[in-house]
Amino acid sequence: xxxxxxxxxKRFGDFTANDQIDLTVEPGExxxxxxxxxxxxSTLMNIIYGLYSPNEGQILLDGEPVEFHGPxxxxxxxxxxxxxxFMLIPVFSVTESVMLGxxxxxxxxxxxxxxxxxxxxxxxxxxxxxxxxxAMIEDLPVGAQQRVEIIKALSRDARxxxxxxxxxxxxxxxxxxxxxxMRQLKASGTSILFITHKLRxxxxxxxxxxxxxxxxxxxxxxxxxxxxxxASLMVGREVSLTTQKEPASPGETALSVSGLTVVxxxxxxxxxxxxxxxxxxxxxxxxxxxxxxxxxxxEAILGIREAAAGTITLDGTDLGPxxxxxxxxxxxxxxxxxxxxxxxxxxxxITENFVLDQYDQPPYSxxxxxxxxxxRARAEEQTARFDVxxxxxDDAISTLSGGNQQKVVLARELSRDNRLLVASQPTRGVxxxxxxxxxxxxxxxxxxxxxxxxVSTELDEVLNLADRVAVMYRGRIIGTxxxxxxxxxxxxxxxxxxxxEARVQAAAHHTVLGEADVEAEEQA
Amino acid sequence: MSDQxxxxxxxDDAAEPGGALKQAESRLQYALRDLAQSSWMITVLSIVxxxxxxxxxxxxxxxxxxxxxGYFFARPADFxxxxxxxxxxxxxxxxxxxxxxxxxxxPQRAIRPITETLVNAVPLILAGLGIAIGFRSGMxxxxxxxxxxxxxxCAAFIGYAFALPLGLHLLLxxxxxxxxGAIWGGIAGVLKAKTGANEVIVTIMLNNIALxxxxxxxxxxxxxxxxxNQPIATPVEDSARLFGLLGTGFRLHAGIFIAIAATxxxxxxxxxxxxxxxxxAIGENPEAARTAGVNVPKATALVLIIGGALCGLGGAxxxxxxxxxxxxxxxxxxxxxxxxxxxxxxxxPLGTFLAGLLFGGLRAGGVLMQAQTGTPxxxxxxxxxxxxxxxxAPPLVRAIFFLPSTERKKxxxxxxxxxxxxxx
Numbered sequence: 006x007x008x009x010x011x012x013x014x015k016r017f018g019d020f021t022a023n024d025q026i027d028l029t030v031e032p033g034e035x036x037x038x039x040x041x042x043x044x045x046x047s048t049l050m051n052i053i054y055g056l057y058s059p060n061e062g063q064i065l066l067d068g069e070p071v072e073f074h075g076p077x078x079x080x081x082x083x084x085x086x087x088x089x090x091f092m093l094i095p096v097f098s099v100t101e102s103v104m105l106g107x108x109x110x111x112x113x114x115x116x117x118x119x120x121x122x123x124x125x126x127x128x129x130x131x132x133x134x135x136x137x138x139x140a141m142i143e144d145l146p147v148g149a150q151q152r153v154e155i156i157k158a159l160s161r162d163a164r165x166x167x168x169x170x171x172x173x174x175x176x177x178x179x180x181x182x183x184x185x186x187m188r189q190l191k192a193s194g195t196s197i198l199f200i201t202h203k204l205r206x207x208x209x210x211x212x213x214x215x216x217x218x219x220x221x222x223x224x225x226x227x228x229x230x231x232x233x234x235x236a237s238l239m240v241g242r243e244v245s246l247t248t249q250k251e252p253a254s255p256g257e258t259a260l261s262v263s264g265l266t267v268v269x270x271x272x273x274x275x276x277x278x279x280x281x282x283x284x285x286x287x288x289x290x291x292x293x294x295x296x297x298x299x300x301x302x303x304e305a306i307l308g309i310r311e312a313a314a315g316t317i318t319l320d321g322t323d324l325g326p327x328x329x330x331x332x333x334x335x336x337x338x339x340x341x342x343x344x345x346x347x348x349x350x351x352x353x354x355i356t357e358n359f360v361l362d363q364y365d366q367p368p369y370s371x372x373x374x375x376x377x378x379x380x381r382a383r384a385e386e387q388t389a390r391f392d393v394x395x396x397x398x399d400d401a402i403s404t405l406s407g408g409n410q411q412k413v414v415l416a417r418e419l420s421r422d423n424r425l426l427v428a429s430q431p432t433r434g435v436x437x438x439x440x441x442x443x444x445x446x447x448x449x450x451x452x453x454x455x456x457x458x459x460v461s462t463e464l465d466e467v468l469n470l471a472d473r474v475a476v477m478y479r480g481r482i483i484g485t486x487x488x489x490x491x492x493x494x495x496x497x498x499x500x501x502x503x504x505x506e507a508r509v510q511a512a513a514h515h516t517v518l519g520e521a522d523v524e525a526e527e528q529a
Numbered sequence: 530m531s532d533q534x535x536x537x538x539x540x541d542d543a544a545e546p547g548g549a550l551k552q553a554e555s556r557l558q559y560a561l562r563d564l565a566q567s568s569w570m571i572t573v574l575s576i577v578x579x580x581x582x583x584x585x586x587x588x589x590x591x592x593x594x595x596x597x598x599g600y601f602f603a604r605p606a607d608f609x610x611x612x613x614x615x616x617x618x619x620x621x622x623x624x625x626x627x628x629x630x631x632x633x634x635x636p637q638r639a640i641r642p643i644t645e646t647l648v649n650a651v652p653l654i655l656a657g658l659g660i661a662i663g664f665r666s667g668m669x670x671x672x673x674x675x676x677x678x679x680x681x682x683c684a685a686f687i688g689y690a691f692a693l694p695l696g697l698h699l700l701l702x703x704x705x706x707x708x709x710g711a712i713w714g715g716i717a718g719v720l721k722a723k724t725g726a727n728e729v730i731v732t733i734m735l736n737n738i739a740l741x742x743x744x745x746x747x748x749x750x751x752x753x754x755x756x757x758n759q760p761i762a763t764p765v766e767d768s769a770r771l772f773g774l775l776g777t778g779f780r781l782h783a784g785i786f787i788a789i790a791a792t793x794x795x796x797x798x799x800x801x802x803x804x805x806x807x808x809x810a811i812g813e814n815p816e817a818a819r820t821a822g823v824n825v826p827k828a829t830a831l832v833l834i835i836g837g838a839l840c841g842l843g844g845a846x847x848x849x850x851x852x853x854x855x856x857x858x859x860x861x862x863x864x865x866x867x868x869x870x871x872x873x874x875x876x877x878p879l880g881t882f883l884a885g886l887l888f889g890g891l892r893a894g895g896v897l898m899q900a901q902t903g904t905p906x907x908x909x910x911x912x913x914x915x916x917x918x919x920x921x922a923p924p925l926v927r928a929i930f931f932l933p934s935t936e937r938k939k940x941x942x943x944x945x946x947x948x949x950x951x952x953x
């Protein structure tokens with residue numbers, strides 16, 4: 006089915022989220038919509054899916070104008086959507102999830118489970134999905150959950166499929182499977198609109214790429230464009246994507262974690278006997294799919310989470326008996342994974358957020374009274390250094406974009422003498438143009454001799470920053486490898502394959518993204 | 530998403546040819562939005578709406594107005610004239626009773642209303658500040674009533690059971706009030722900090738415990754020291770009373786200075802001290818506060834201890850400055866009115882001070898209004914309630930006055946904390 010948008014405009018108050026968007030997705034085309042966070046991608050998707058109604062413009066399906074008053078209308082018209090955060094109920098089986106809301110019925114209005122199951126099997130067979138219709142959602146890996154979402158859309162005869170950031174939670178190998186599914190769907194005539202901010206994927210997958218910036222489509226291009234060209238289009242100026250760094254010159258060991266175990270309240274091991282060491286002047290990246298114990302590791306180092314066993318030693322001192330405040334004051338810089346819940350206080354001013362974890366330390370306070378002038382001056386100085394776009398430092402931090410908020414957090418944690426830096430997802434939600442700056446700042450921190458522990462689920466980031474990479478899988482470190490390890494190897498390790506075997510397997514089978522890496526290297 | 534449709538001024542979508550006109554309109558819109566965003570505007574408008582609602586109720590219950598309705602279609606002017614007079618009389622009596630009585634016989638009588646307003650306001654401001662500290666720190670302290678009772682009880686006992694020198698006696702009695710409130714608030718605070726017990730439930734229950742504890746105490750001869758069976762205690766000694774400021778005929782006492790000092794102190798505590806920073810941090814985002822090294826349980830306990838201390842001080846000031854004798858009904862509805870005062874004051878120290886004055890004035894004026902015009906004093910309660918209702922629902926006020934919405938963009942992801950939204 007052909008999907009066309011003509012002059013679609015959506016305003017919220019005096020903020021224009023989508024401005025005169027024209028977009029055409031041909032039948033059997035994989036069309037990528039590339040843009041940064043906040044560029045207006047999600048708003049556009051919600052318009053197509055009937056969640057928002059546009060202020061102006063129209064949507065056409067196969068040349069016929071349509072008007073949606075809710076997702077129901079969109080689904081009936083043949084539009085399917087796979088959200089970034091899956092809309093699945095953990096305790097439902099695959100069949101139940103697929104039929105939810107569109108239950109086939111037999112006589113007397115009884116739900117026809119056999120029919121529903123038959124449909125799931127039929128679609129799975131048609132596209133070679135490996136999904137057990139009776140499996141519970143909560144038992145399925147993320148990649149399989151995503152396939153359930155796709156089956157759900159297809160079972161409602163979707164002929165236009167919208168995928169919202171589908172690869173955010175996948176390993177390169179899972180992404181590979183997704184790509185092959187997308188290609189099969191394409192072959193069967195389904196149009197796919199694929200939303201992402203990842204440049205490499207777009208080039209590997211899409212037939213046509215539309216770049217959206219500040220609510221406007223700023224260009225339509227083909228995968229032949231280079232990543233730098235795409236990034237420049239996305240950001241609106243020249244950007245550099247890789248950060249040059251000298252090889253590390255590690256000093257003596259600063260942080261040493263040994264046998265660290267963290268247990269959840271219901272007795273499940275969240276961290277299982279984790280040991281690692283970081284030397285001064287070295288960046289150790291923790292790679293892994295979200296939710297494999299990375300959060301717990303950083304929280305245990307900061308002391309927010311209690312360790313059931315194991316020791317954490319920093320510069321020869323045992324951190325065990327110290328509370329969070331003592332650990333912070335002893336020189337741990339901490340960039341939390343989830344900025345909005347743990348990193349900033351939305352209603353506080355930029356200045357107050359800037360001193361958030363040093364508010365009772367000199368020079369900001371004498372322990373009882375806070376020194377407003379010192380706080381303000383330092384906040385102004387450091388936010389300027391980090392190029393935070395702000396009105397005044399007295400404004401609430403919620404007036405800043407996510408990327409600028411993140412810069413305030415980084416400015417806070419990097420503007421003092423750290424003996425250890427722990428940063429989780431340091432560039433999450435940050436615009437492409439600022440990522441390079443943040444990466445450079447982190448490397449500068451390393452040059453100053455600070456040991457850095459950086460957790461990232463983005464392999465691009467890991468490959469850019471790491472001197473060594475520790476891959477976590479189900480609460481354990483599956484292996485620690487050098488920073489220049491092949492993406493495919495890391496991907497397999499993220500799925501639980503030990504390093505040695507991963508190397509063998511990766512050599513035998515390159516993924517689409519891995520090949521894109523090699524290609525990019527050859528170009529450079 | 531319907532907010533755009535409901536606000537007629539927000540129609541910049543329509544393409545208008547008059548560019549200059551449109552520009553001026555958008556500037557007006559900007560100014561209006563700025564105003565609407567200020568919560569003070571909402572507060573003022575809420576009071577206006579409450580006065581209108583009160584006026585309608587006065588009309589509905591007034592016999593003269595009802596009489597004119599009987600022949601409304603013959604002479605509608607009668608109805609309107611009578612209505613106007615009734616409302617004018619009622620509200621002017623309210624004002625004269627609360628601020629300045631220009632109809633009074635003597636100059637003293639004329640200025641007495643404003644002093645009465647201040648007298649009423651003292652405990653409301655002090656307890657309101659105690660509640661406001663809780664609101665700012667994300668805690669709903671509904672226990673003002675119990676904390677006031679404990680504060681008044683401790684202050685009273687110290688006030689009559691001991692003979693102490695002037696000055697010292699008063700100071701000790703006030704400190705006793707602070708301590709009593711702090712302990713009562715602290716029970717809820719420590720329980721919440723140690724076990725996570727919900728402070729709303731605990732403080733409500735502590736209100737009842739305080740009430741019956743006082744009732745029991747008033748039956749104990751060692752406590753009341755009156756020698757009678759009446760459940761009322763001995764009056765406090767003169768040396769423990771908050772001294773009057775204006776001589777006979779006036780009830781205004783030194784408690785007003787305590788209220789002013791407490792307002793400044795709370796401002797300093799919240800805006801300038803590290804402890805206040807911690808308290809506000811746990812109120813806005815406890816996870817971030819914990820990550821930043823704040824000892825959340827300790828700060829939680831301190832919030833309710835300090836809040837309780839202020840409520841206890843309010844109870845002590847009420848007893849030592851106005852009531853002198855401890856009785857079962859000592860707290861009246863002070864504890865609950867304090868919650869409304871804190872809400873109306875948006876949990877800001879100055880706002881709470883002003884809201885306390887307003888409510889004190891409504892109480893003082895309501896008496897004169899009832900005496901002179903026969904308007905039931907319950908109207909005052911209606912005014913208070915409508916004000917709070919509207920303050921808790923800013924979009925409603927904006928809709929009534931056709932003010933543009935403050936929300937720039939609906940963010941479905943935004944996690945709202947409805948209670949705290951209302952508090953702010």
